[in-house]
Amino acid sequence: KVGDVAKRLTTIPKPVIAYINGVTAGAGVNLMLACDLVYASAKARFGESFAKVGLIPDCGGLYFLPKAIGVLKAKELMFTGDLIDAATAKELGMLNDIYEDEELKDKVYAMAARLAASAPLSISLTKKYLNDHDLTLDEVLAIEETTQALLMGTDDCKEGIAAFYEKRAPQFTGK
Secondary structure (H helix, E strand, O other): OHHHHHHHHHHOOOOOEEEEOOEEEOHHHHHHHHOOEEEEEOOOEEEOOHHHHOOOOOOOHHHHHHHHHOHHHHHHHHHHOOEEEHHHHHHHOOOOEEEOHHHHHHHHHHHHHHHHOOOHHHHHHHHHHHOOOOOOHHHHHHHHHHHHHHHHOOHHHHHHHHHHHOOOOOOOOOO
16 A cells, blocks of 8 residues: 555645655655655665565655666665665755755745745646656657647636736746
């Protein structure tokens, strides 16, 4: 059932932000990778610890980690179970950014506020299509064409264009 949580993180229409301020291992790493954005403190550590207890990664780890960092490095981390620091995790592509402990909360909350002020239909559909890794280029282009036409008729798009021309912040409603 824990896999259902990972699936839900990828399908919920709103962006999900992971906020890591310590050691995250096993399922915690994989649930983190199921999120849309990941921020960590400089002291954070990450480990795929399953092999150390005779298990395979769960919560989508076999899917998310190779997509984030590549298959070869994913194998190394999964086979060894070694802990890596935040700087290494960021370098590998597991994190969006690293902040000092005292600024992490404010930075993550600021990003959440930015996302909350964004056009919810646009963000939701962008997330949906980015999470469908099996699409071909032709499928993506067809989705873009039909989705753009749909979104151009929304109140949010009209508001966004008006706000752009009026040089003000848009007030999106999700309609």
